[in-house]
Amino acid sequence: MKSLKKFNLLAMLLAAIIIASACGNGNANENTDGGNGEGAETEELEGSVVIDGSGTVYPFMARMAENYMGEQENVSVEVSRAGTSAGFSKFLAEDGTDFNNASRPIKDEEKAKAEELGIEVQELKVALDGLTFVINKENDWATDLTEQEIKDIFLASAGKKKWSDVRPDFPAEEIKTYGPNENHGTYEFFFENILEEQQLVDDINLQQDYSTLVDLVSKDKNAIAFFGYGYYASNTDKLSAVKVDFGNGPVAPSVDTIAEDGDYAPFTRPVFSYLNVNHAKEKPQVLDYAIYTMENANAVAEETGFAPLPEEEIKTTVDALNNLK
Structure with a gap:
């Protein structure tokens, strides 16, 4: 009888040890999985994001980069402003930039260059801009x-x-006429869309x-120039x-x-940032920045002198970017 009691006692102790061990291992696995899961959600990214291109889009993207780096302190976002066309030359190159900001759509020859280099490009429409004509504060006429x-002032034929x-x-x-040079999409938009490729005045600066x-x-006092609304908005003084x-x-x-449906619509245009999808798939911080940009595009647009896009249009772009993950 004593042997049976001892056997039962040992069996109960062994069962308790097995249960405790199983629970302990289960908790350890849950903590590990939970820690990894939580780490994946809160893990800070690191590395760099390199952006060049449009001077018009620069204020928008510079503010976006500043906001992003405030949340991702280990990611460096470099924003330059060589101009849309000059920026595409840097973007469409071996080991080129991650993004190219543009105040005009990508051209067919630029698409062909991307295809030649095996670069997949995704267009991100980020805001709307108004081509603005500015004069000296003392010009009261x-x-x-x-x-x-306005067209006649800039047309040689007029x-x-x-x-x-x-x-x-x-x-x-x-x-005295002034404007951005041929490196800029703003020049191309004005020359191609507004002036319909007619010759500008010879003495334009x-x-x-x-x-x-x-x-x-x-x-x-006698000057008149053209550029994006954002630059005027930050220089109204x-x-x-x-x-x-x-x-x-x-x-x-x-x-x-x-x-788009505003009274200034004839001089309104969309502005863009073009993403190197190859880089986005290789570098998590590049894709994360692209998604962040679109999710915050309308808020930053209004802060920097651009008109916002319809929310459904923003959502469509964000969904497309999330599909790259």
């Missing part, structure tokens, strides 16, 4: 112009040399840096924006009027 008057050639009651002073254009116009009459009265460019 050309505060509103018709769409045709022969508008002096402000009085535009309207007889304007000063008989020589017009084209510059690489938008900050230079702001400075030149702010010091020249130095420049005035021309109100444009498209046929129904003068319209000032603004975040509201440059919307």
Whole structure:
């Protein structure tokens, strides 16, 4: 009988040990799995993201990069502004940039170059911009112009040399025209879409840096220049924006009027960032930044002088990016 009791006691102890061991191992596995799962969710990314391209899109992307690096401290996001076309040259190269910002759509020859290099490219439409014409603060005569008057000022064939050639009651002073150079998508948009590829005035002063254009116009009473609304919005203390009459009265460019269905729509255009999908698949931080950019595009657009996109359009792009994971 004693032997049986001892056997039962030993059996109970052994069972308790087995159960405890199983529970312990189970907890250990759960902690490990849970730790890995939690780590995957909260793990900080590291590495770099390299972006170049449009000067127009630069304020938007620079703010986006600043916000992102505030959340991902181990990721360095470098944003440069060589211009849309110059940026595509850097993007479409061996070991090129991760993104190219663009104030015009990618061209067929650029698509062909990407295909030749085996680079998969994804277009990210990030916001809407309004082509804005700016004048010196002391210019109190050309505060509103018709769409045709603006075209005539920049067209060689129109022969508008002096402000009085535009309207007889304007000063008989020589017009000084300025704009971004051929590296920029803004120049291409103006030349191709607004002027329909007609020759610009011979003496137009084209510059690489938008900050230079702001400075030149702010010091020249007879100056008029064109660039994206965002640069005007950040320099309203130095420049005035021309109100444009498209046929129904003068319209000032603004975040509201440059919307797709806004009153400034004839001078409105989408702006983009193009993603190297190959890099996005190889470098987690690049794909993460692309998704972050689209998820926060509308908030940053309004902060930097761009009009937001429809939410359903944003969602479609985010879904496409998530499919790259």
